[in-house]
Amino acid sequence: MKKKWMVLILLALCTSMFLYFFKGQNARESIIFFPITDTVSFTKASTLLQFVGKKDDDEYIIEWDVTSITDKQAFLRQDLSLLFSDGKLVKTLSEWEDQSQKLAQFNKVSGEDSSHYEAISLHYGEVHLNEDEIRSVQKMSTDHLYVIDSEFTKLFSFKTPQTEEEQEWKDILDKVAEQHLEFSWNELLQHFKIDINQYNPIPFVELAHYQTRPLPGFSEEKTQEIIGSLWEGLYKNYFLGLKTKEGKIIEPIGSTMPLLLFAKDRSHLIIIIQSEDGTPFKFIQNINN
Known part of the structure; x- marks a missing residue:
């Protein structure tokens, strides 16, 4: 009888730990875009x-x-x-x-x-x-x-840069990063057969510049909606791991900076990323006008 109770207690503990872990994982992945409020800032x-x-x-x-x-x-x-x-x-x-x-x-x-x-x-x-x-x-x-x-x-x-030496180093490092990114992004554009002329490209880190100004072709209100949905998608599909079509999760560390491609017809945006091992990724976010 004593053994039976011990088994039941252990099962209960295991179940509670599983539920706690499961709940924690759900909470951790809980970034969901809702309409912006002005009641909190x-x-x-x-x-x-x-x-x-x-x-x-x-x-x-x-x-x-x-x-x-x-x-x-x-x-x-x-x-x-x-x-x-x-x-x-x-x-x-x-x-x-x-x-x-x-x-x-x-x-x-x-x-x-x-x-x-x-x-x-x-x-x-x-x-x-x-x-x-x-x-x-x-x-x-x-x-x-x-x-x-x-x-x-x-x-x-x-x-x-405040000195000539600092300016020279900035120019060198900027050129090296630019060449690396352009090479990777051009490979991705060719792989996915994307016509860059149909899009306004924005490197991911430059997205912060649109905190106080609208994206090309959009109002400030629509810009914040697009940005919120974009971060929601990037969190699930990039920050937490790059998922292949086969369901394999690839660590995002070592991947190229995402390039954001905003369609000039304002219908959608495309995010392209290359993992450290060269695997190409493309995500599409539709924009409701």
Whole structure:
């Protein structure tokens, strides 16, 4: 009898642990775009990249901080951030809380060689106005940092070049990243037979520039709707892993920065990405006018 009760208790514990894990996974994947509300707003939304210093003879460290505060408590708050180095995804950050106003997270990232780091973040809140009405509040932030690690000069960093040397390094690193991305993106365009002339291309990190201005051909209100739906799709299909047609999940780290292609007829947008092993990915988001 005693053994029977022990088995039942163990089964109950296992079931509760499974349900907790399952519930947690669902919550973690809960970014869903709802119409934007003006009843809640962000008082702070920031992404900051800072050079910390030398780690050892081969590596250095940068600190990556993502912070956001809303003026009122939201049903669900979540911040996502993606860090790119010379056009390749190197790390992601994510944090969520129920019934919260403030989120703050940071990560120390090791790097080597001269690089241009770019980070873009989505600060998101799910707001329940009543039992039947759910709305979203969202904001993006971004930052970048050039780190120069060369045997010909001392280790240093900058955001905006202030000297001739810094300008030269910026030009070199920008050119290297641009050539790499153009090569990958052109391969993807050819693979998927996409006529670039039919689209307005925007590199993913530049999406943050449309926080306060409309996307080409759209109103500011429609822009925020498109951006919200875009982040929802990227979170499920990119941030959490790239899913192949066969159902295999490929780690997004090492993939090229997504290129966003907005159709000039305003009917849809296409996102193209190349994984680290060269696998091409295409996602389509229809736009309802």
